[in-house]
Amino acid sequence: MSLGAFAVFYLIITSALTDERRRVWLIASALVIAVELLTANLDSRAVYDPIPPHEQIAMSPPLFIAPTIPSADDPFGVDGDRGLTDNFGSLYGVRDIHGISPLWLAGMDMLVRGDLPDQVTWALLGVRYVFTDWQELPIPSRIVDQGEDRYGAVNLHELDNPLPFASVVYRAAQVADDQAAYDRLRDLNFDHRQIVLVDQPVNVAGEGDYTAAEVVSFAPERIVLRVNIAADGVLRVALPHYVGWNALVDGAPVEIIRTYGALTGVPVSAGEHTIELVYDPLSYRAGAVLSLVTLAALVMIGLMLFARGRRYAVNSTHR
Numbered sequence: 001m002s003l004g005a006f007a008v009f010y011l012i013i014t015s016a017l018t019d020e021r022r023r024v025w026l027i028a029s030a031l032v033i034a035v036e037l038l039t040a041n042l043d044s045r046a047v048y049d050p051i052p053p054h055e056q057i058a059m060s061p062p063l064f065i066a067p068t069i070p071s072a073d074d075p076f077g078v079d080g081d082r083g084l085t086d087n088f089g090s091l092y093g094v095r096d097i098h099g100i101s102p103l104w105l106a107g108m109d110m111l112v113r114g115d116l117p118d119q120v121t122w123a124l125l126g127v128r129y130v131f132t133d134w135q136e137l138p139i140p141s142r143i144v145d146q147g148e149d150r151y152g153a154v155n156l157h158e159l160d161n162p163l164p165f166a167s168v169v170y171r172a173a174q175v176a177d178d179q180a181a182y183d184r185l186r187d188l189n190f191d192h193r194q195i196v197l198v199d200q201p202v203n204v205a206g207e208g209d210y211t212a213a214e215v216v217s218f219a220p221e222r223i224v225l226r227v228n229i230a231a232d233g234v235l236r237v238a239l240p241h242y243v244g245w246n247a248l249v250d251g252a253p254v255e256i257i258r259t260y261g262a263l264t265g266v267p268v269s270a271g272e273h274t275i276e277l278v279y280d281p282l283s284y285r286a287g288a289v290l291s292l293v294t295l296a297a298l299v300m301i302g303l304m305l306f307a308r309g310r311r312y313a314v315n316s317t318h319r
Contacts, residue, residue: 061092064147064156068094068129075165075218076128077238079121083131083147083154097125107262108240110182120185120192124260126165126238130157166213166225168233168268169196170205181261192260196234199258202267205231213275221279228272234259235266235275244281249273 061069068078069092080089080096087100097112104113111121119139122130129144130137131154140160147154173195175181181197184190194210213235216224227235234257239245241258247266248254250273259265266275 064145065089065092065094067144070095072218073215075215076162077126079127079130082133082151083149085149097127105240107178111262114182116185117188122159123163123193124238124263126163128159128162132157163193164212165215166235166237167210168213168227168229168235169194169210170208170231170233171195172198172202172204172234174198174201178261185260196236196265197260198234198265202234203232204234223277225275227268229270232269235268237264239264244279246278246280248276
């Protein structure tokens with residue numbers, strides 16, 4: 001609500017009250033305004049001693065963290081189980097697969113914290129860097145930096161051949177449920193890089209190596225991808241499959257499918273396409289409708305009180 005609209009609404013309510021109730025209303029309003037002014041000025045130099053710049057927390061990422069910060073067109077993942085403890089990476093926008101919340105989706109919990117081989121988790125989530133105290137990983141990598149966390153020395157590994165954030169896969173296998181998908185992923189003989197596990201039938205070419213998708217833009221609630229493929233396939237994205245995400249292929253809505261028991265997939269046909277993934281849950285629209293209904297109800301109540309106050313004033317005059 002704008003300041004002008006609030007002022008008009010406030011005057012309507014005030015004028016509709018009786019003298020006694022108006023006095024209580026004005027006292028309560030004054031207390032609320034005082035509290036608001038106090039909280040709004042908590043960061044004023046008049047009420048606190050500012051911390052000198054050289055004593056403040058540095059906003060520039062340490063050299064140890066800097067290589068793992070993704071760009072808008074290259075949103076790779078990072079395994080920060082070590083080195084990025086205590087949500088350290090969130091300060092700089094690092095896409096740590098362990099996240100910053102204690103709440104986990106069941107599928108993501110299985111992919112990240114279950115008993116899948118590390119190389120499978122890293123591939124499906126597009127991990128490029130791994131923080132660990134290991135000197136060698138189970139797949140080819142190289143140590144690009146070293147540092148410390150509260151547990152001790154940490155090595156920063158860069159994987160030699162990570163999967164991209166999004167890619168089109170031309171071979172698919174349908175599984176009955178999420179558990180069946182996890183069982184397939186535990187098998188090191190299963191080619192998780194070239195075969196996508198889906199929960200429903202899809203049209204795919206049936207052969208060929210995966211094709212990396214171009215990331216046009218990456219934002220928390222809108223991801224734009226571009227592909228140019230010679231055959232039908234499934235666009236797999238290192239994004240949790242979650243209610244509220246919608247897919248558009250060349251502007252037309254397309255159903256999102258669940259891949260690998262936890263991630264997002266979009267069927268795409270041969271040719272050049274632009275795919276948009278937009279987070280637009282029903283709760284957003286429901287909240288907007290409720291806000292408008294509430295505002296309309298407040299206006300109606302204000303008008304009713306104003307009309308009642310006018311009638312009371314007229315009746316009092318004629319007594």
